[in-house]
Every structure is written in structure tokens, then in C-alpha cells.
Amino acid sequence: xxxxxxxxxxxxxxxxxxxxxxxxxxxxxxxxxxxxxxxxxxxxxxxxxxxxxxxxxxxxxxxxxxxxxxxxxxxxxxxxxxxxxxxxxxxxxxxxxxxxxxxxxxxxxxxxxxxxxxxxxxxxxxxxxxxxxxxxxxxxxxxxxxxxxxxxxxxxxxxxxxxxxxxxxxxxxxxxxxxxxxxxxxxxxxxxxxxxxxxxxxxxxxxxxxxxxxxxxxxxxxxxxxxxxxxxxxxxxxxxxxxxxxxxxxxxxxxxxxxxxxxxxxxxxxxxxxxxxxxxxxxxxxxxxxxxxxxxxxxxxxxxxxxx
Amino acid sequence: xxxxxxxxxxxxxxxxxxxxxxxxxxxxxxxxxxxxxxxxxxxxxxxxxxxxxxxxxxxxxxxxxxxxxxxxxxxxxxxxxxxxxxxxxxxxxxxxxxxxxxxxxxxxxxxxxxxxxxxxxxxxxxxxxxxxxxxxxxxxxxxxxxxxxxxxxxxxxxxxxxxxxxxxxxxxxxxxxxxxxxxxxxxxxxxxxxxxxxxxxxxxxxxxxxxxxxxxxxxxxxxxxxxxxxxxxxxxxxxxxxxxxxxxxxxxxxxxxxxxxxxxxxxxxxxxxxxxxxxxxxxxxxxxxxxxxxxxxxxxxxxxxxxxxxxxxxxxxxxxxxxxxx
Numbered sequence: 100x101x102x103x104x105x106x107x108x109x110x111x112x113x114x115x116x117x118x119x120x121x122x123x124x125x126x127x128x129x130x131x132x133x134x135x136x137x138x139x140x141x142x143x144x145x146x147x148x149x150x151x152x153x154x155x156x157x158x159x160x161x162x163x164x165x166x167x168x169x170x171x172x173x174x175x176x177x178x179x180x181x182x183x184x185x186x187x188x189x190x191x192x193x194x195x196x197x198x199x200x201x202x203x204x205x206x207x208x209x210x211x212x213x214x215x216x217x218x219x220x221x222x223x224x225x226x227x228x229x230x231x232x233x234x235x236x237x238x239x240x241x242x243x244x245x246x247x248x249x250x251x252x253x254x255x256x257x258x259x260x261x262x263x264x265x266x267x268x269x270x271x272x273x274x275x276x277x278x279x280x281x282x283x284x285x286x287x288x289x290x291x292x293x294x295x296x297x298x299x300x301x302x303x304x305x306x307x308x309x310x311x312x313x314x315x316x317x318x319x320x321x322x323x324x325x326x327x328x329x330x331x332x333x334x335x336x337x338x339x340x341x342x343x344x345x346x347x348x349x350x351x352x353x354x355x356x357x358x359x360x361x362x363x364x365x366x367x368x369x370x371x372x373x374x375x376x377x378x379x380x381x382x383x384x385x386x387x388x389x390x391x392x393x394x395x396x397x398x399x400x401x402x403x404x405x406x407x
Numbered sequence: 408x409x410x411x412x413x414x415x416x417x418x419x420x421x422x423x424x425x426x427x428x429x430x431x432x433x434x435x436x437x438x439x440x441x442x443x444x445x446x447x448x449x450x451x452x453x454x455x456x457x458x459x460x461x462x463x464x465x466x467x468x469x470x471x472x473x474x475x476x477x478x479x480x481x482x483x484x485x486x487x488x489x490x491x492x493x494x495x496x497x498x499x500x501x502x503x504x505x506x507x508x509x510x511x512x513x514x515x516x517x518x519x520x521x522x523x524x525x526x527x528x529x530x531x532x533x534x535x536x537x538x539x540x541x542x543x544x545x546x547x548x549x550x551x552x553x554x555x556x557x558x559x560x561x562x563x564x565x566x567x568x569x570x571x572x573x574x575x576x577x578x579x580x581x582x583x584x585x586x587x588x589x590x591x592x593x594x595x596x597x598x599x600x601x602x603x604x605x606x607x608x609x610x611x612x613x614x615x616x617x618x619x620x621x622x623x624x625x626x627x628x629x630x631x632x633x634x635x636x637x638x639x640x641x642x643x644x645x646x647x648x649x650x651x652x653x654x655x656x657x658x659x660x661x662x663x664x665x666x667x668x669x670x671x672x673x674x675x676x677x678x679x680x681x682x683x684x685x686x687x688x689x690x691x692x693x694x695x696x697x698x699x700x701x702x703x704x705x706x707x708x709x710x711x712x713x714x715x716x717x718x719x720x721x722x723x724x725x726x727x728x729x730x731x732x733x
Binding site: 125352 | 562563565566569570571573574577578579581582662666669670673674689693696697700703704707710711712714715718719722
């Protein structure tokens with residue numbers, strides 16, 4: 100187990116380097132002046148540009164720039180934006196909001212998805228089963244921005260049941276609707292995964308044995324069937340938490356959530372290279388760590404799986 | 408429920424009388440195959456027989472056909488000009504002249520929805536073909552040869568898969584868009600390229616694992632023993648046997664990519680004027696959603712139905728191609 104973790108961690112290094120290098124090159128090697136429009140309605144003075152090129156090492160070759168940036172990153176220095184704000188402060192402001200949104204979405208996804216999956220998986224080919232299959236098809240097909248806009252229009256603006264946008268505090272209660280929108284697609288996948296997993300395990304020998312020795316239906320389903328069927332679902336949920344952190348750009352934009360997604364979208368468009376590379380590095384790292392944790396969790400949950 | 412009883416009946420038959428078994432073997436697999444009982448069917452013709460009996464398949468195929476005709480010959484559906492805007496009719500609701508109303512610029516929404524099908528379909532098809540071709544070529548090479556080639560290609564796939572999809576394509580497209588003043592062809596090509604660049608790892612991993620499974624099979628060992636070159640083994644033996652999972656993925660991916668194009672256009676980095684697509688229309692309508700919701704709902708509806716058709720087709724194809732699900 101220890102050797103497996105070590106190998107996975109070592110494999111993560113080239114992936115992280117490759118991804119961040121890709122982003123770094125794309126953000127900083129864009130044709131055009133990176134400091135255009137940074138000094139208001141006049142061209143930037145030469146002294147400012149020299150100072151900035153010096154600070155972001157823009158006169159070095161790209162690979163050297165990237166190397167210096169990564170060395171700074173390793174010592175915990177995320178650098179400054181072109182207006183002199185510490186990148187780490189901006190991240191610290193927005194990251195908790197995105198984390199809350201991701202957690203709300205995860206809970207909604209897990210509760211609704213697993214319930215729907217269990218109900219339809221236990222009643223094969225019934226009315227409820229068809230209902231779940233059809234509604235998951237629709238959820239998979241509707242793009243997130245359509246779900247978000249329509250929910251905002253109908254419930255927020257026309258009926259006035261919910262606040263159409265989130266306030267700057269972004270409490271858990273306010274994030275329920277955005278969380279639901281964010282979770283809508285994965286909810287459908289969770290339901291389908293649970294359904295097929297349960298349908299498959301229902302015919303397994305251990306379920307037949309449990310029924311044959313006279314255990315009540317509730318115990319067979321709740322203890323024997325569910326515990327084994329939910330293993331793939333839990334791993335799916337784990338990877339999803341990683342992708343929620345980086346993939347909430349659309350949802351955060353619609354509901355005006357002050358999180359990482361909105362920040363990253365704005366900084367890409369205003370060419371705040373230091374902010375973009377710093378955020379992407381963090382998000383990719385979070386995603387990779389989540390995948391590793393999920394793989395380890397898999398071995399804990401299912402003793403049949405052994406990592407050498 | 409039916410599977411065990413059929414198997415039991417088959418077992419009883421085998422135990423009972425040998426001549427009956429040979430008779431059954433000669434009759435070929437029953438159920439569905441009413442055509443030529445003597446001809447053995449492969450995986451794909453088997454899947455086709457299965458597909459023909461599914462209403463879901465026919466419904467989705469019909470919708471897809473309709474959208475493709477719409478993309479190829481938009482003049483058949485409307486005589487209005489999608490690029491003619493008249494501000495005096497800005498944001499008017501649906502009426503007899505314009506079934507879906509007019510948007511903020513006074514464009515006829517019905518005409519634009521019809522003409523918008525082309526860009527969405529072209530992006531979806533090109534991105535799927537590109538990503539699947541690139542991914543499966545890498546995947547089958549990595550799976551067959553293994554070793555350092557596999558290590559390099561797999562780590563490369565990890566790099567691109569590690570980037571969140573929307574985030575990565577925004578960065579790529581912002582970089583590509585930086586020059587500005589691009590024509591319609593270049594705008595479409597940029598979106599196709601960025602979707603391809605971020606999605607090839609999926610088909611690569613599918614193909615790689617299929618190739619690894621297939622290369623341990625006896626027929627591949629036999630071919631190698633007979634002196635077949637790697638090129639021949641890959642093209643004649645591995646490829647036909649690894650095609651099914653990639654095919655299933657590409658059907659579902661086609662729908663997903665159409666939705667992704669719309670998402671990118673919605674964010675303002677994907678397609679844009681002068682290209683007309685559903686995502687471009689939704690992007691233009693989102694700022695006026697309170698006063699003219701119809702300008703957003705009609706293109707969104709067309710988008711959803713098209714994606715739904717491809718996802719349903721993918722579902723049907725997967726169930727037909729995967730013997731375990733039957």
C-alpha cells in the first residue's frame with residue numbers, strides 16, 4: 100500500500116508539471132501586449148512596463164520563466180497580480196465559497212441520485228424504473244447553463260420564490276439552488292450507476308444466500324446489497340468533488356456566486372496571468388489528489404482489491 | 408428473469424437428446440433473427456438486429472435525420488434571412504409571421520434556429536471524428552506495443568485529462584482568439600481543435616484497455632506465431648475487435664460535444680458572429696432573459712432535443728453492442 104501511494108505520488112509530478120506548463124505557456128505566450136489597458140485610459144509608462152517585465156521574468160525564455168515561477172510556487176509564493184494584490188489573498192477569499200458550493204452540490208447529488216438509483220434498481224422494468232431512466236436522459240441532455248437560466252428565470256424572477264442571485268456572503272442556504280443546478284448532470288450519472296450496480300448485485304450469490312437463510316428483506320437490501328453496490332458510486336462521487344471545484348464556472352456565472360470559477364473566468368479575460376496559473380495549479384492539484392484518495396478509498400471499501 | 412429459464416431449457420435440451428442439440432445448432436440462434444437462419448452473424452450485424460427492434464433507436468434516428476437535413480438544406484424549412492435584423496421589431500413575441508418571435512437585434516428566431524443547426528452539427532461531428540481518430544490511434548499503439556511508448560502516451564493523456572474541461576477550453580480559446588478578426592471557418596476550426604485537444608484522452612484510454620485485453624487472446628497469438636507484422640495484427644485483428652466500445656463512446660460524445668460548443672459560445676469564447684449557432688443565440692439572449700425569454704428558450708429547446716437524440720442513440724447502441732446487458 101505504501102509503495103503504491105509513493106508510486107502514484109511520483110506519477111503525479113510529471114502530470115502536474117505538464118498541465119501547469121501548458122497553461123503557463125498559453126497564458127503568458129499570447130501574442131499581444133500583456134499589459135495593455137492596465138494603466139487606465141493611457142498607454143503604460145515605460146518604467147511600469149520595464150518593472151513588470153522584470154517582476155514576471157518576461158525577458159527570459161518561456162522555460163526559464165516557468166522554472167522560476169514553479170520554484171516560487173514551491174516556497175509558497177503565488178506572486179502578485181499586475182495591480183499588486185497577493186494572488187494567495189484572492190484565492191483565500193474565493194476558495195471557501197467554491198468549496199461550500201461543491202459540498203452542497205455533492206450532498207444533493209448523492210441524496211437524490213442514490214435514492215433514485217436504489218428505487219429503480221430494486222424494481223426492474225417497473226413504472227418508477229422507467230421514470231428514473233427517462234428523467235436521467237433529460238438531465239444528461241440539458242446543458243447546465245440552460246438548467247441554470249431557466250430555474251433562475253422561472254423561480255427567481257417570475258415567481259419570486261428564490262433570490263435570483265447569491266449575495267456576497269454566499270451562505271449554505273443561498274447555495275442550495277446553485278448547488279442543485281451544478282449537481283444536475285452528475286445526479287443523473289449517479290442514479291444510473293447505482294441502478295446498474297444494484298441490478299447486477301441483486302443476482303449475486305451472497306444476496307441469494309442472505310435471503311435463503313431467512314434474513315428480512317430490509318436487512319438484505321440495507322446491509323448486504325447496498326454496501327457492495329455503493330462502492331463504485333462513492334468513487335464516482337469522490338472524483339466529482341474534484342471536478343466541481345474546477346468546473347463551476349458556468350453555474351457561478353449565472354447565479355453570481357463569488358467563487359473561484361468567476362474569478363478565474365475574469366482573470367483569463369483580463370490576462371491576469373499570475374492569477375490564472377496559480378488557480379489552475381491549485382485546481383489540478385486538488386483534482387489529482389482527489390483521484391488518488393478515491394483509488395485508496397476503493398481498496399479500503401472493497402477488500403478484494405489489493406494494491407501492490 | 409428470462410435468462411435463467413432459457414439457460415435451464417437449453418441445459419435440459421443438451422442433457423436430453425443429442426440429435427436435438429445438433430438440430431438446434433443448425434437452426435442457429437433463435438429470437439429476432441428471422442432472416443437467414445444458416446448464416447452466422449457477427450457482433451455488428453447482431454447489434455443491428457437488436458437495434459431494429461427498439462423504438463428508442465428509431466425515434467432518436469428520426470430526430471437526428473431531421474436535424475441533419477436542417478443543417479444541410481435550411482432553405483427547405485424557412486424562406487426568411489437569418490442575418491437580416493430589423494430593430495423596429497426587436498424582442499417581439501411569437502406571431503404568425505415569425506413563429507418563434509424576434510430577438511433583441513430584430514432577427515427572426517425561427518430562421519436563426521434552423522440555420523444554427525449547421526454550425527452546431529459541424530462542430531459536433533468534426534470534434535468527435537478528430538478526437539476519436541486521434542485517441543484511438545494513440546490508444547491502440549499504446550495498448551499493443553506497451554513499454555515506454557505506452558508510458559509516454561499515457562502520461563500525455565493524463566496531462567490533458569487533468570485539465571478541467573471548460574476551464575481548459577476557455578484558456579485555449581482565449582489564446583487563439585487573441586488575434587481577433589477571424590473568419591467563420593477559423594472560428595469553427597478553433598472550437599473543434601480545443602474540444603479535440605481536451606477530449607482525446609477518453610477515447611485513448613478506452614481503446615488502450617480494449618487493445619490490452621484483445622492482444623492476449625489466442626487469435627492474436629496465433630497471428631503472431633504465423634509471422635504477421637505488427638501493422639497487420641493491429642489493422643486486421645485488433646482494430647475490428649476493439650471498435651465497439653469506442654463506437655459507443657463516440658455516439659454519446661457527439662451529443663456531449665454539441666452541448667459543449669453551446670456552453671463555450673454561451674461563455675462568449677466559442678463560436679461568435681458571423682457564425683450562427685444555438686450557443687451564439689443563447690449567449691445573445693441571456694442578457695435580455697427578463698424581457699424576452701423566448702429568445703433563449705427556443706434555441707435551448709432545439710439544443711436539448713438534439714443532444715437528447717444523440718444520448719438516446721448512444722444508449723441504444725451500447726445496449727445492442729454489449730452482450731452483457733442483453
